[in-house]
Amino acid sequence: xxxxxxxxxxxxxxxxxxxxxxxxxxxxxxxxxxxxxxxxxxxxxxxxxxxxxxxxxxxxxxxxxxxxxxxxxxxxxxxxxxxxxxxxxxxxxxxxxxxxxxxxxxxxxxxxxxxxxxxxxxxxxxxxxxxxxxxxxxxxxxxxxxxxxxxxxxxxxxxxxxxxxxxxxxxxxxxxxxxxxxxxxxxxxxxxxxxxxxxxxxxxxxxxxxxxxxxxxxxxxxxxxxxxxxxxxxxxxxxxxxxxxx
Numbered sequence: 327x328x329x330x331x332x333x334x335x336x337x338x339x340x341x342x343x344x345x346x347x348x349x350x351x352x353x354x355x356x357x358x359x360x361x362x363x364x365x366x367x368x369x370x371x372x373x374x375x376x377x378x379x380x381x382x383x384x385x386x387x388x389x390x391x392x393x394x395x396x397x398x399x400x401x402x403x404x405x406x407x408x409x410x411x412x413x414x415x416x417x418x419x420x421x422x423x424x425x426x427x428x429x430x431x432x433x434x435x436x437x438x439x440x441x442x443x444x445x446x447x448x449x450x451x452x453x454x455x456x457x458x459x460x461x462x463x464x465x466x467x468x469x470x471x472x473x474x475x476x477x478x479x480x481x482x483x484x485x486x487x488x489x490x491x492x493x494x495x496x497x498x499x500x501x502x503x504x505x506x507x508x509x510x511x512x513x514x515x516x517x518x519x520x521x522x523x524x525x526x527x528x529x530x531x532x533x534x535x536x537x538x539x540x541x542x543x544x545x546x547x548x549x550x551x552x553x554x555x556x557x558x559x560x561x562x563x564x565x566x567x568x569x570x571x572x
Contacts, residue, residue, distance in 0.1 A: 453477035
């Protein structure tokens with residue numbers, strides 16, 4: 327069986343759901359796949375074991391902090407986008423959101439069933455909207471000075487919210503496309519994030535080994551050999567010059 331291209335899948339959605347619902351649904355599908363991939367990387371790095379977190383922090387605490395913050399906030403923003411109101415600032419339906427789905431259904435019972443799932447998803451994402459509105463997209467001053475708090479956020483809440491959105495997508499697949507959709511992306515290299523961790527781990531072992539060799543050579547007076555051990559290509563060690571004020 328030959329895999330369909332992205333264009334072929336989009337056309338299949340249009341053929342089944344129509345020229346308006348089809349492209350909208352396909353965009354939500356791809357957004358969901360992207361979010362699941364992002365979230366899998368986040369959990370692999372920061373939600374699997376303390377040893378992995380310690381490894382990343384030991385490699386570069388600042389980089390690990392930025393990665394964790396960026397991945398987590400990106401996941402929250404994606405949840406909000408997919409469950410935003412249909413209308414952008416009271417205008418026409420321009421937001422790419424699951425909350426537009428039921429408007430394309432005519433059967434009352436089906437519409438009610440779908441709207442119940444959408445309501446569950448919107449409620450599951452409510453905590454993320456607090457973060458989006460008061461911290462990520464905007465900066466609420468009371469939150470900044472700790473006179474107000476954000477809704478509690480956790481890995482479990484993010485995972486549950488993603489699954490709630492996936493339930494909406496799967497319902498459309500089952501009821502409107504007559505198929506059981508898989509909402510988890512299938513990657514040719516499904517262990518990419520593990521390879522990343524593996525290379526960092528092996529790199530640290532190698533660095534420790536080189537440091538030990540460097541100390542031995544230096545102690546033995548073989549300074550040139552010691553220097554060569556720490557010689558790396560410029561593209562590895564290069565950092566863009568920082569611009570200074572003034």
